[in-house]
Amino acid sequence: MTKLGRLYSLFDSVELPENLPYTQCSTWELQFLYLVGRHHLTGQGQIVELGSGGGGSTYALALGLSESPVFDARKGRLHAYDFFRVGKGTFASEKFFDSGHKPADDDSFLDDFKRRLGPFLPFLEIHAGDLWQTSDPEDTTPVEFLHIDIAKTARVFRCVSERFLSRMQVGTVVLHQDFAGPRLPWLHHSTGALLPYIEIAGPPIRSTLAFEVTKPVPADVLKRITEDDYTVDEKLALISAVQDRIDRDHTDGIPFKSVLELSKAYVAHYDGQHRRAWSIAKPLQSDEYLSRTRADHFEQLRKAYDKEPSFLNKLVRKTVGR
Numbered sequence: 001m002t003k004l005g006r007l008y009s010l011f012d013s014v015e016l017p018e019n020l021p022y023t024q025c026s027t028w029e030l031q032f033l034y035l036v037g038r039h040h041l042t043g044q045g046q047i048v049e050l051g052s053g054g055g056g057s058t059y060a061l062a063l064g065l066s067e068s069p070v071f072d073a074r075k076g077r078l079h080a081y082d083f084f085r086v087g088k089g090t091f092a093s094e095k096f097f098d099s100g101h102k103p104a105d106d107d108s109f110l111d112d113f114k115r116r117l118g119p120f121l122p123f124l125e126i127h128a129g130d131l132w133q134t135s136d137p138e139d140t141t142p143v144e145f146l147h148i149d150i151a152k153t154a155r156v157f158r159c160v161s162e163r164f165l166s167r168m169q170v171g172t173v174v175l176h177q178d179f180a181g182p183r184l185p186w187l188h189h190s191t192g193a194l195l196p197y198i199e200i201a202g203p204p205i206r207s208t209l210a211f212e213v214t215k216p217v218p219a220d221v222l223k224r225i226t227e228d229d230y231t232v233d234e235k236l237a238l239i240s241a242v243q244d245r246i247d248r249d250h251t252d253g254i255p256f257k258s259v260l261e262l263s264k265a266y267v268a269h270y271d272g273q274h275r276r277a278w279s280i281a282k283p284l285q286s287d288e289y290l291s292r293t294r295a296d297h298f299e300q301l302r303k304a305y306d307k308e309p310s311f312l313n314k315l316v317r318k319t320v321g322r
């Protein structure tokens, strides 16, 4: 078991303050962030959070770091990246404002974030804006820790991979917060491509998969991940490899084998193969968890399939069009 895996036995020891900032992470995930900060990280490499939102996850991690016997708050830094504003395409919620909604004249919740993170500001470095603008393409500093709660689109994931995953070293810890999101298959097949070089800490913690790098990741693997240089079939095989490693989450609430199967449907869907996507997704409707929580996903995939002309229609169109 990796050192990271041992943290699972410490969940019961964590008592987070009641006045934690609003967060979209579960209590389990916050406890794990605290534990990683308190018992695992050193601050020798960069500690990075991608997608801090209103600061709930940042707070839990920073609290752990502040109580760590080895993290030196005078030297170590926690880097927090986010738009820190609401608006089209940001994926930020108005709940990140203190008031719970956006004031009429301001779309930024950065001041609210700073107020909440007050005790930790001395070791917090805030990068406000679009990740493609606020991250440094020249920075090669090793990353010790990555909390990834930002990769909601393939475009953003490309930045995460090019500028952050590329700085992983042996010992780097990664937490993928959106691992239970079938619409984000890049998280799943990239993890499949990394499997020979990582050790998964244990069952996902609710939606979060945690892993530690155990062997240097070859540059060509990272390049392929960044450039999304895999065929649909290769991506499905990589996701299958992840399915072989994980099952239900630590709280027994999320069946990851089914979630990852639905993620495969999205690989085909994003490639325009709607018939194939629906043939993967359709049987999953009988999965209790997916039918309860992902009805909108099934609807999206079925609609795309319904719109796709059948083989016969395609043939007729081709013949008539000739």
Ligand SMILES: C[S@@+](CC[C@H](N)C(=O)[O-])C[C@H]1O[C@@H](n2cnc3c(N)ncnc32)[C@H](O)[C@@H]1O
Pocket (backbone or CB within 6 Å): 022, 023, 024, 025, 050, 051, 052, 053, 054, 055, 056, 057, 058, 081, 082, 083, 084, 085, 090, 091, 092, 093, 129, 130, 131, 132, 149, 150, 152, 156
């Ligand atoms: C799910 S929220 C983060 C939730 C937070 N970790 C918590 O504890 O509640 C995702 C965040 O990613 C940020 N985000 C998404 N795309 C981004 C981008 N391209 N650049 C910067 N931030 C981005 C959004 O602003 C949003 O706050």
